[in-house]
Amino acid sequence: MGKVIMVIDDSPTIRVSVEIALKSTGVEVKQAENGQDALDKIKEITDAGGEIALCISDINMPVMNGIDFIKEFRKVDKFTPVVVLTTEAEKETIQKGKEAGASGWIIKPFQAEDLVNVVKRFVK
Numbered sequence: 001m002g003k004v005i006m007v008i009d010d011s012p013t014i015r016v017s018v019e020i021a022l023k024s025t026g027v028e029v030k031q032a033e034n035g036q037d038a039l040d041k042i043k044e045i046t047d048a049g050g051e052i053a054l055c056i057s058d059i060n061m062p063v064m065n066g067i068d069f070i071k072e073f074r075k076v077d078k079f080t081p082v083v084v085l086t087t088e089a090e091k092e093t094i095q096k097g098k099e100a101g102a103s104g105w106i107i108k109p110f111q112a113e114d115l116v117n118v119v120k121r122f123v124k
């Protein structure tokens with residue numbers, strides 16, 4: 001297993017649209033439905049020798065939200081970029097995300113091009 005982009009959102013529609021948008025990058029995409037699911041899957045991937053290249057995370061999710069996910073993820077990984085998917089209405093959550101260790105954000109509704117540009121910027 002090589003580099004993996006982890007897409008974390010409780011909306012299956014969003015997860016699938018992000019995955020489709022990222023097809024052209026050629027980087028493998030894995031989906032998680034909340035922060036805890038993402039932490040579990042990231043551990044499985046890294047235990048198997050894979051590398052998380054980027055996390056793209058929603059904020060509002062059941063079980064574990066995006067802010068708590070970033071805080072927990074940063075305890076085990078200081079450097080892998082985490083880009084937050086957010087809506088205009090969540091401007092203050094962008095600030096909370098930054099404080100938790102987010103690397104950038106994408107405003108919903110996003111274009112495929114926005115996601116591809118984020119991958120080009122953060123995945124080396």
Ligand SMILES: [Mg+2]
Nearest residue numbers: 010058060061
């Ligand atoms: Mg959500």
